[in-house]
Amino acid sequence: MKATIKDVAREAGVSPSTVSRALHNNPRISSEVRQRIQEIAVRLDFHPNQMARSLVSRKTRIVGIVFPGDAGQSLGHPFFPAVLQGLGHAASERRYHLLLATGSEAVTIAEASRQLVDSGYVSGLIILAAEASPQLDVSVPVVVIGRPADARQRHYVDNNNVAAGYAAARYLLDRGHRRVMLLGYDPHYNVTVDRLDGYRRALEEAGLTPREDWIVPSRFIHNTTDNEALSHIFLSEDRPTAVVSMDDALSIGLMGLLGGMGLSVPQQVSIISFNNTDAGRYHVPALTSFDVDPYRLGLSAMNLMLDILKGQVTEPSALEVPFSLVERGSVEALGSGLPQW
Amino acid sequence: MKATIKDVAREAGVSPSTVSRALHNNPRISSEVRQRIQEIAVRLDFHPNQMARSLVSRKTRIVGIVFPGDAGQSLGHPFFPAVLQGLGHAASERRYHLLLATGSEAVTIAEASRQLVDSGYVSGLIILAAEASPQLDVSVPVVVIGRPADARQRHYVDNNNVAAGYAAARYLLDRGHRRVMLLGYDPHYNVTVDRLDGYRRALEEAGLTPREDWIVPSRFIHNTTDNEALSHIFLSEDRPTAVVSMDDALSIGLMGLLGGMGLSVPQQVSIISFNNTDAGRYHVPALTSFDVDPYRLGLSAMNLMLDILKGQVTEPSALEVPFSLVERGSVEALGSGLPQW
DNA sequence: CTGAAAGCGCTTACAG
DNA sequence: CTGAAAGCGCTTACAG
Numbered sequence: 154m155k156a157t158i159k160d161v162a163r164e165a166g167v168s169p170s171t172v173s174r175a176l177h178n179n180p181r182i183s184s185e186v187r188q189r190i191q192e193i194a195v196r197l198d199f200h201p202n203q204m205a206r207s208l209v210s211r212k213t214r215i216v217g218i219v220f221p222g223d224a225g226q227s228l229g230h231p232f233f234p235a236v237l238q239g240l241g242h243a244a245s246e247r248r249y250h251l252l253l254a255t256g257s258e259a260v261t262i263a264e265a266s267r268q269l270v271d272s273g274y275v276s277g278l279i280i281l282a283a284e285a286s287p288q289l290d291v292s293v294p295v296v297v298i299g300r301p302a303d304a305r306q307r308h309y310v311d312n313n314n315v316a317a318g319y320a321a322a323r324y325l326l327d328r329g330h331r332r333v334m335l336l337g338y339d340p341h342y343n344v345t346v347d348r349l350d351g352y353r354r355a356l357e358e359a360g361l362t363p364r365e366d367w368i369v370p371s372r373f374i375h376n377t378t379d380n381e382a383l384s385h386i387f388l389s390e391d392r393p394t395a396v397v398s399m400d401d402a403l404s405i406g407l408m409g410l411l412g413g414m415g416l417s418v419p420q421q422v423s424i425i426s427f428n429n430t431d432a433g434r435y436h437v438p439a440l441t442s443f444d445v446d447p448y449r450l451g452l453s454a455m456n457l458m459l460d461i462l463k464g465q466v467t468e469p470s471a472l473e474v475p476f477s478l479v480e481r482g483s484v485e486a487l488g489s490g491l492p493q494w
Numbered sequence: 495m496k497a498t499i500k501d502v503a504r505e506a507g508v509s510p511s512t513v514s515r516a517l518h519n520n521p522r523i524s525s526e527v528r529q530r531i532q533e534i535a536v537r538l539d540f541h542p543n544q545m546a547r548s549l550v551s552r553k554t555r556i557v558g559i560v561f562p563g564d565a566g567q568s569l570g571h572p573f574f575p576a577v578l579q580g581l582g583h584a585a586s587e588r589r590y591h592l593l594l595a596t597g598s599e600a601v602t603i604a605e606a607s608r609q610l611v612d613s614g615y616v617s618g619l620i621i622l623a624a625e626a627s628p629q630l631d632v633s634v635p636v637v638v639i640g641r642p643a644d645a646r647q648r649h650y651v652d653n654n655n656v657a658a659g660y661a662a663a664r665y666l667l668d669r670g671h672r673r674v675m676l677l678g679y680d681p682h683y684n685v686t687v688d689r690l691d692g693y694r695r696a697l698e699e700a701g702l703t704p705r706e707d708w709i710v711p712s713r714f715i716h717n718t719t720d721n722e723a724l725s726h727i728f729l730s731e732d733r734p735t736a737v738v739s740m741d742d743a744l745s746i747g748l749m750g751l752l753g754g755m756g757l758s759v760p761q762q763v764s765i766i767s768f769n770n771t772d773a774g775r776y777h778v779p780a781l782t783s784f785d786v787d788p789y790r791l792g793l794s795a796m797n798l799m800l801d802i803l804k805g806q807v808t809e810p811s812a813l814e815v816p817f818s819l820v821e822r823g824s825v826e827a828l829g830s831g832l833p834q835w
Numbered sequence: 836c837t838g839a840a841a842g843c844g845c846t847t848a849c850a851g
Numbered sequence: 852c853t854g855a856a857a858g859c860g861c862t863t864a865c866a867g
Contacts, residue, residue, distance in 0.1 A: 157861085229575070
């Protein structure tokens with residue numbers, strides 16, 4: 154049987170209240186008594202029952218993590234385990250735990266969040282890669298990874314995705330490309346909305362007018378695209394010579410399609426991509442891709458949460474995590490290398 | 495303020511006990527009363543406080559998940575997120591949650607497990623890819639993924655790894671290879687111990703004597719190997735023509751080394767590998783690799799756990815998850831294709 | 836500096 | 852079929 158506070162109290166010849174105080178280093182307990190109690194506690198291998206503790210304090214040492222789409226599904230993309238690593242590391246240092254929302258299929262972010270909070274198990278919620286506008290009015294602090302629609306009133310951590318979109322397009326522009334497409338826009342995800350924004354700015358700055366039919370949508374998390382539309386675009390004489398792609402998986406799909414059409418990367422089409430995954434790293438050609446540092450996104454989000462829980466942060470705060478570009482073989486300057494056709 | 499059982503009781507004009515019973519579908523409550531109470535409960539958006547419930551029932555709807563090595567670290571390998579998906583799916587269907595052990599660095603499996611259990615938050619523990627013999631005497635049911643040292647007395651789910659090791663070696667043998675090496679043996683992980691066992695059997699069955707210096711160890715989770723030893727082996731005139739590698743990452747490392755020595759895969763060296771990762775899939779040459787079905791490993795483990803928690807399983811039970819081979823380009827029949835040198 | 840008492844929100848014998 | 856009471860293991864005003 155596990156030792157309770159009463160066992161310790163009896164053994165020490167004091168009341169449970171005193172044990173409780175001693176264990177919390179309450180200064181009103183004499184240090185001799187406290188020491189003795191603490192010794193006894195370890196001797197009896199006493200660990201306070203967190204359930205009981207939480208019941209009175211209305212706090213737990215658990216923060217809930219909610220994934221977009223079907224809970225499990227998103228874990229299939231390497232972005233998510235990486236942020237989980239960051240979340241876990243930050244949590245462990247402060248002795249917090251992670252509770253995964255495993256809402257059954259087809260559950261929305263809002264539903265999964267409510268479930269977690271209603272269970273009473275979590276003191277806070279971290280929401281990953283938020284859809285643009287999840288409506289959530291929950292009774293615990295929330296930090297989102299990604300820019301939420303109502304950013305002004307929320308805690309969140311994100312990359313500067315307009316800067317990233319700008320950097321991506323600019324990278325291509327600087328290498329002589331003028332016909333630059335964007336693949337993977339999804340209005341439900343502000344990551345892509347922001348990157349599109351940056352992409353537009355770069356093009357306009359270069360005196361180009363972004364073509365609306367060259368902004369190809371896809372379902373962001375699921376990485377599905379309308380291949381018909383894509384084929385159509387690349388069948389045209391004045392097809393794009395370069396593309397900014399929202400994710401490596403999308404890029405790999407595109408390369409497959411292009412290969413089937415006899416177009417090769419990077420000779421005929423350059424691709425700059427996002428997320429720096431293993432797939433992109435080992436693909437031939439290897440993808441030039443942005444590392445958005447998901448680990449650090451997770452780390453920052455959890456630290457922010459823990460500070461909030463400690464009461465050290467009150468104003469809605471937005472944290473920015475820097476991204477970096479990993480240059481590999483999927484981009485070529487226009488006109489360099491082999492002739493284009 | 496969240497509604498409590500008292501609020502519901504007052505509203506319904508009954509006692510809290512009656513509310514509790516009604517919500518649990520206790521047959522001793524008249525169905526009219528029960529219905530009325532349940533309606534009121536949803537109207538007040540009542541959700542029982544799990545903390546309170548757990549305090550009395552000594553059960554929670556949470557199972558703790560502990561990772562090998564540094565908690566976060568292992569998530570860097572795609573095997574782990576995949577099992578997490580399986581765990582999550584199975585848990586969600588039965589309204590259970592996952593609590594991740596985020597033991598700070600250098601924490602052992604045993605320590606992480608104790609922490610989780612001592613916290614009182616978890617009703618069960620699932621331990622991933624167990625080291626050979628983690629000593630754990632905890633007060634909640636444990637199921638391990640992988641074969642534990644004391645398998646006889648434990649619940650666990652695993653592939654048949656001796657069959658897998660046998661199949662791997664046999665695949666090479668069947669293609670004419672006689673000098674077959676094994677890369678990635680780690681005595682601390684029974685996965686590799688078992689596969690080595692199968693490998694040995696296949697060789698012996700083919701009338702070959704396994705060479706001990708061709709069983710190259712590495713730290714399994716960390717994927718680090720003694721490259722000196724490897725170089726030495728492949729510098730020799732009678733070097734291996736094929737290798738059974740415990741993990742795609744190891745295989746990729748090996749291919750790099752081989753490439754540096756002017757040896758190419760699969761022409762001069764064939765490799766059959768494990769884990770069927772993206773890296774191996776997109777690498778050139780693409781790896782022929784076993785899919786050990788981590789998703790299903792997770793699914794089975796969680797279902798087993800939930801059955802145990804329900805009292806439906808009492809005897810230690812071992813579940814087997816089938817593996818399959820994904821044939822790609824890293825193996826060539828001996829003597830086929832280009833001349834060997 | 837320490838203790839007795841009340842209470843966190845439930846569940847569950849025990850009565851009736 | 853329903854209620855009053857005790858209790859799960861803690862914490863925390865309130866006394867002293």
